[in-house]
Amino acid sequence: MSNIQNHDENERWDRVIARDSSADGTFFFGVATTGIYCRPSCPARRPKRENIRFFDAVEAARHDGFRACLRCKPDALDSSSPDQVMIRTVCQLISDVDTHLPTLEELSDATGVSPSHLQRRFKAIMGVSPRSYADEKRRQRFRTMLRDGDGVAGALYGAGYGSSSRLYESADTWLGMTPASYAKGGKGAVMRYTATETPLGRMIVAATDRGISFLGFGDDDADLLSELHHDFPEADIAADDQGLRDCVDIIVANFDSHSAQSGLPLDVLGTAFQAKVWQALRDIPPGETRTYGEIAAKLGKPKAARAVGRACATNPVSLVVPCHRAIGSNGSLTGYRWGVKRKRELLAREKTGK
DSSP: OOHHHHHHHHHHHHHHHTTOGGGBTTBEEEETTTTEEEOTTOOSOOOOGGGEEEESSHHHHHHTTOEEOTTTOGGGOOOOOHHHHHHHHHHHHHHHOSSOOOOHHHHHHHHTOOHHHHHHHHHHHHSSOHHHHHHHHHHHHHHHHHHTTOOHHHHHHHTTOSOHHHHHTTHHHHHSSOHHHHHHHHTTOEEEEEEEEETTEEEEEEEOSSSEEEEEEESOHHHHHHHHHHHSTTSEEEEOTTTTHHHHHHHHHHHHHOOOOTTSOBOOOOOHHHHHHHHHHHTSOTTOOEEHHHHHHHTTOTTOHHHHHHHHHTOSBTTTSOGGGEEOTTSOOOOOTTOHHHHHHHHHHHHHTO
16 A cells, blocks of 8 residues: 555544544445444444545445444435546446446446546446446346345346356356355255364354355354354255364364465355455465455456455455455554454464464
8 A cells, every 4th residue: 555545544544533524425434343334423433443444435335345334324425526426326327237237438428427537436446347346236136136036047137147158157156156056045055064162262164065165263153153144044054063074173273283275175155356366365375474465466456456355355264265364555454354363363373383
């Protein structure tokens, strides 16, 4: 992150601390530990700075998986910022279509913004191009239709895929399982899970026959199991301590040997870009770290550091995909789904070999 960006974020943080209502609508902040985004003047208790992320538009916060605060209602703000108006219009146009995805030229005509400027500003604020955003919305619509009970064929055409070949040629990458298995929140998929004690607290591991689908940490088994059911509400999920014993032993051994676990098979949900980021994370040697910018550069997308951060935040299989090895440009640990304290402990153990 440049000095200019650091200065801008520090200034924004000062305005959040001051609950500066004059800043409402100019930017928004999200809290990684709660998944909530707010306006600067939100009356809620202030979180730790390390868990804060700033956004130039509510659409960017939603795209990163955050939901609106019920206290300060950031979505109720009517900002007249040209960039925010453009972002809102483009996102709405893309979300409203059922089949045809608007071209960059069509979006330009609708917003009165030149194609090059629209492409540049949209990517700077949202972290992805309008085309990538449209592809993600179409995939999201397809997943939603499957979970709501539509058949694969109906969901395929309802989401805007012109042919089944276009869907199936890449579905494995972002569904993790076949479209038929993913329907209705994993209906037809059989998942086994087990929970065990680790140096980081309780750990839950869930897997299909194809590989590990979920690995998380917490203080309570019931809460971890609840998260698993939330992600796969219709899957056939059952405890299987014995069947997953070998897999769990390998994972737990990593705490002591800090060896890579690249040999463990995965069955995870993700976009094509997320899959590339997760593989890049697995390529980082134990005991080492990379900044989000370095990972983006390795993928040939030097300006996608923000998108890399999102991919890390949505990683469903901690340790096996070691997102704890991704850090901020200034060396800060930033956020971690299972708590920054656990991230710090993991890195310390890897560096010392304990």
